[in-house]
Amino acid sequence: MFGAIADPTRRAILDLLRGQELRAGELAAHFPVSRPAIAKHVGVLKRAGLLRERRAAQARLYSLDPAALASVDRWLAPYRLYWAARLSDLKRTVEEDQRG
Amino acid sequence: MFGAIADPTRRAILDLLRGQELRAGELAAHFPVSRPAIAKHVGVLKRAGLLRERRAAQARLYSLDPAALASVDRWLAPYRLYWAARLSDLKRTVEEDQRG
DNA sequence: ATGCTGCGTAACCATTGGGTTACACAATCA
DNA sequence: TGATTGTGTAACCCAATGGTTACGCAGCAT
Numbered sequence: 001m002f003g004a005i006a007d008p009t010r011r012a013i014l015d016l017l018r019g020q021e022l023r024a025g026e027l028a029a030h031f032p033v034s035r036p037a038i039a040k041h042v043g044v045l046k047r048a049g050l051l052r053e054r055r056a057a058q059a060r061l062y063s064l065d066p067a068a069l070a071s072v073d074r075w076l077a078p079y080r081l082y083w084a085a086r087l088s089d090l091k092r093t094v095e096e097d098q099r100g
Numbered sequence: 101m102f103g104a105i106a107d108p109t110r111r112a113i114l115d116l117l118r119g120q121e122l123r124a125g126e127l128a129a130h131f132p133v134s135r136p137a138i139a140k141h142v143g144v145l146k147r148a149g150l151l152r153e154r155r156a157a158q159a160r161l162y163s164l165d166p167a168a169l170a171s172v173d174r175w176l177a178p179y180r181l182y183w184a185a186r187l188s189d190l191k192r193t194v195e196e197d198q199r200g
Numbered sequence: 201a202t203g204c205t206g207c208g209t210a211a212c213c214a215t216t217g218g219g220t221t222a223c224a225c226a227a228t229c230a
Numbered sequence: 231t232g233a234t235t236g237t238g239t240a241a242c243c244c245a246a247t248g249g250t251t252a253c254g255c256a257g258c259a260t
Binding site: 036042043057059 | 236237238239
């Protein structure tokens with residue numbers, strides 16, 4: 001999990017998938033590296049439970065499954081005590097999310 | 101930053117330092133690996149801005165500097181929208197932290 | 201001064217990790 | 231059927247990483 005989000009390319013993949021479902025090829029098109037390299041990254045993210053694969057014809061469609069990120073959030077939680085100045089910001093963000 | 105917290109040993113070091121300041125030796129005593137190995141991990145965490153070094157006599161005392169973790173929190177923020185079921189839990193956690 | 205403590209650094213080794221090219225294979229299209 | 235499209239897998243390469251042992255050096259103690 002932590003290893004999965006350690007790589008910048010993989011974080012960029014997650015960012016791309018936020019809100020939209022993309023085909024493997026479309027995903028790869030956003031990066032300067034080869035398609036197989038992206039396929040590997042996708043494999044890592046998939047194994048980490050961060051994205052879902054759906055097959056349509058020859059294409060493979062990937063979408064975000066951010067539930068796994070909750071574990072990062074849980075790990076982070078105790079540390080929030082230590083940058084308390086940001087706590088009110090966080091609370092406000094949460095409330096906005098709930099409304100929106 | 102993300103690379104720094106990707107390693108389980110380094111996360112354990114951060115956990116140990118939560119709330120207390122420890123000497124390099126005490127830190128290393130908690131792990132099955134050699135002291136130089138821990139020194140390296142500490143170096144990574146230090147370069148990532150996650151811990152502070154203070155010198156007292158021969159000892160070096162390390163303490164948590166979790167400000168850098170705020171960047172992880174910021175990265176995580178947009179994804180919270182996607183595991184909305186947990187939002188109320190998070191809000192409660194934040195409020196408890198503020199009270200506690 | 202001399203020794204002992206508590207450390208970090210250097211040098212080295214084995215493994216992992218991210219990259220590439222070449223290939224295989226399923227699904228559409230003609 | 232045969233060609234084309236979209237994609238993962240295999241094999242391989244090199245750089246980075248986490249580990250080790252050996253060493254060096256600053257700061258107290260005597």
